[in-house]
Amino acid sequence: MxxxxxxxxxxxxxxxxxxxxxxxxxxxxxxxxxxxxxxxxxxxxxxxxxxxxxxxxxxxxxxxxxxxxxxxxxxxxxxxxEGLASGPDELSPVQRAFMECHGLQCGFCTPGFVVSVTAFLAANPAPTDDEIAEALSGNLCRCTGYQGIIAAVRRAAEHMAEARGEVS
Amino acid sequence: MVAGRFVGQSVLRREDPRLVSGHGRYVDDVRVPGMVHAAFVRSHVARARIAALDVAAAERLPGVRAVYTARDLEPLIVGPLGATMYLSAPIPSPVALASGDVRYPGQPVALVLADSRYLAEDACELVRLDYDVATPVMDMETAAESEILVHPERGSNVVSQSRRWDDDLELAIRGAPYVVTRTFRQPRQSHTPMEPHGVVASWDRFDGELRIWCTSQRVHEVRATMGRVTGIPEQRIHVVQRDVGGAFGQKGAMRPEEIAVVLAACKAGVAVKWVEDRHENLVAGGHARSDRIAVTMGLDHEGGIIGAELDHLEDAGAYPSLGSVGGLVAMMFPGAYRMGGVNWSTRAVFTNSCGRAPYRGPWNIESLAREQIMDAAAREMGLDPVELRRRNVIARTDMPFTNASGMTYADIDPAAVLAETLRRFDYPEFLEEQSEQRGGGRRIGVGVSLFVEPTALGTGTMLGTEAAHVKVSLAGKVTVALGTSSHGQSIATTMAQIAADELGVDIEDVSVVDGETDITPIGGGTGGSRSGVIGGGATHRAAGHVRDKVLRVAAELMEAAPEDLETDRGRIQVRGTPTRSVSLAQVAHAAYVDTKLLPAGVEPGLEALVRYSTPAITFANACHICVVEILPSGQVEILRYVVVEDCGAMINPMVVHGQISGGVVQGIGGALYERFCYDEDGNPLTTTFMDYLIPTSTEVPFIEISHLNSPARGPGGYKGVGEGGAIGAVPAVRNAISDALGADVTDGVRPCDLFESTPLAGGSSR
The missing domain is CATH 3.10.20.30 (Beta-grasp domain)
Incomplete structure (x- = not known):
């Protein structure tokens, strides 16, 4: 081609x-x-x-x-x-959080959000709500009204803190 | 109904693992051997005669398989292209490719098939298209009187009109102690599903089978349309869709482009893929709203509503995919209030613009107009807007209630919903706070919107019924095949919840199949807030039929009475004696294999296909309260947003919250950001996401949602919930801005409008 x-x-x-x-x-x-x-x-x-x-x-x-x-x-x-999780039957902490917090409906925008959030939390593991909203503002979602997505970012930060052994 | 093991619970979605990990299958992910790619040559102007169309240079480009114009595809067309349920509506059938003239900007004129989308777009550049450009009809206000006709063969730019007028009522309104008149507009919007339209089609001339992969709200409609258009027998058309990236009404009917691609696949004899890009979607994918309503309301000294007059005008564009919504606007205008009467006239007109497609509460201007004029009336009377609503609101004790336009409601309690919203919001506390803040110079306003939402409309059309086919396998596992399908509504999860509870099995033992015409019952698809109500009702009934049979067979196997049995986690046991039980697999074995074990009169098999028809419209009801602050820059910041929704029994509260949140934010977009614009020559101006603004995470508030439950009469007590968020948010936001400014906001306001329009910001009316 x-x-x-x-x-x-x-x-x-x-x-x-x-x-x-x-x-x-x-x-x-x-x-x-x-x-x-x-x-x-x-x-x-x-x-x-x-x-x-x-x-x-x-x-x-x-x-x-x-x-x-x-x-x-x-x-x-x-x-x-497709490359974020540690194995084919696994979900990454961010992917899991999106599922747990109803951070998606049609799912079309979701891969972009998941990747953006992964990069964001790597740079800022304990963000404030304002920082989360700002970090997500470069991704558009038409289904969720962002409520579940914002909650998913908080949840993902918790998952990752737990994985690092920090108690949230 | 008592919450079941699964129904009523926020069960996590089974759709999600594949979607969050990038393994969804959307139409653009479909690959068929030998597939070629399509791109369209489109009109750059709103209205013109096609003077010359020369595709020779495009055909010569290496990698190009074919270039088709109307002349090539028209011979394949044997029936009308419009949506099945609107075939008798007074709207023109769309055309696959323009022939002779173009009637809206972006109208497809030619179609290129090539080895890649890159090459197909290269070839489009080589197509010579010359026009004799003509003056278009762009203004809906003057369209009806214009001598220029969008569709000359129709003889008029009026799509349809209706009028119900009582002269005595007019006198009573005009002579009322308080008479309030306002004209409200809402901007033209684009639905903007994140996944645009698209289709893959493959015609096998040797086996005579047409295969279509699509992104739609209703796969059975796609099959019906293509059967009608091509004359290929419907049973030989196989339509499949997996994941759909949103629709919001825009994917309810096939677009002319999608039909053209299927026709091109038939003509070329190869599989063809076309996926719309965002520019195409914004310009020509279907538009919405774009209407205005003039309202006059008369009120007595106590604030009782003597009556209202409506004059509604909607811009249908050139090729609307639905008929007028004017009738529903008039019928729903009284909303949750007592009124003496309603006079109305409605009109829909053609313009040389992108056609109207239904969008999340297509009749929503009734709520916008009613809730805004209630605020305007309260201000003129010196009454609190909430108090004016309290004096007129209907309650559960009024049910069934026929509103002033003649629509009969059941099973709603708007007075309770209003009261609960005010309680959660703490209205008196807010008013104190607001008065303090205003003293400090801050411009803070509150807006209320209360509305009744007609859900699962469509009795007497394809949308009036839905069917579920529930099958128990030999291993005791359950499949639910549905005629409806999901484009984000979580149907694979919610319908499994219903079936699992009805059959007493684990949800993991239930699979839901949808989006495939060969293996699902005929159905109307998802739209009009119907799948929870009608699809849910069908699933409930079909699973209930199977359950009854399971109990009869199990009773025979255990020598017990069916009424003494209960089901739990795939076992059927004698109530109170769990040791006496059989598994669902044992029952299935008797039903399919060892049929001599069946009780007398019981047919073999363990499945049921039940078609459910809703008795009438199912009414839901909600109230929104919004607080905004107008910043000195003109920016509107939403400080608080409260919703109380009564959508009856909830199948999955998490999903219900998601539907409301998404709707509210689309409504915020309609009130504050979204406006598709043309210049006066008909050139589209907002053709990218840089110009057509949809809300981002920084513009949305935290939405506080809570519920009341007035169950519907149908199975499960479910009501629709898909559209209400988008309906209620526009008036709530606009009322809050009006309150903050002390001036009526009668149109959508974008950030630049409030920044620039200092007169509005300064308090004068627009």
């Missing part, structure tokens, strides 16, 4: 696995993850960088994969929503 002249070789570590590919320069990271890596958990809700559904971790930083070219991720590590 993306064969032809002008292609670039890329090597990207995706969810811990090195993937080699040949891509058109214009191919977005999101499309590469979805169509070539078959990681369809990364969703496209606007393709102009506002909704945040396509958020992935690029070298542990939350980025919008619809605004990045695949070629820009060459020799980087990418973590998608």
């Amino acid at each position: 993306h064969d032809g002249p002008g292609e670039l070789s890329v090597t990207v570590e995706v969810n811990g696995q090195l993937i080699h590919g040949r891509v058109e320069p214009r191919l977005t990271l999101a499309d590469w993850l979805r169509d070539d890596c078959l990681l369809t958990g990364t969703h496209l809700g606007c393709e102009h960088g506002v909704c945040g559904s396509c958020t992935v971790l690029l070298d542990d930083r939350a980025v919008r994969s619809c605004l990045l070219l695949c070629a820009q991720a060459d020799r980087c590590s990418v973590t998608t929503v």
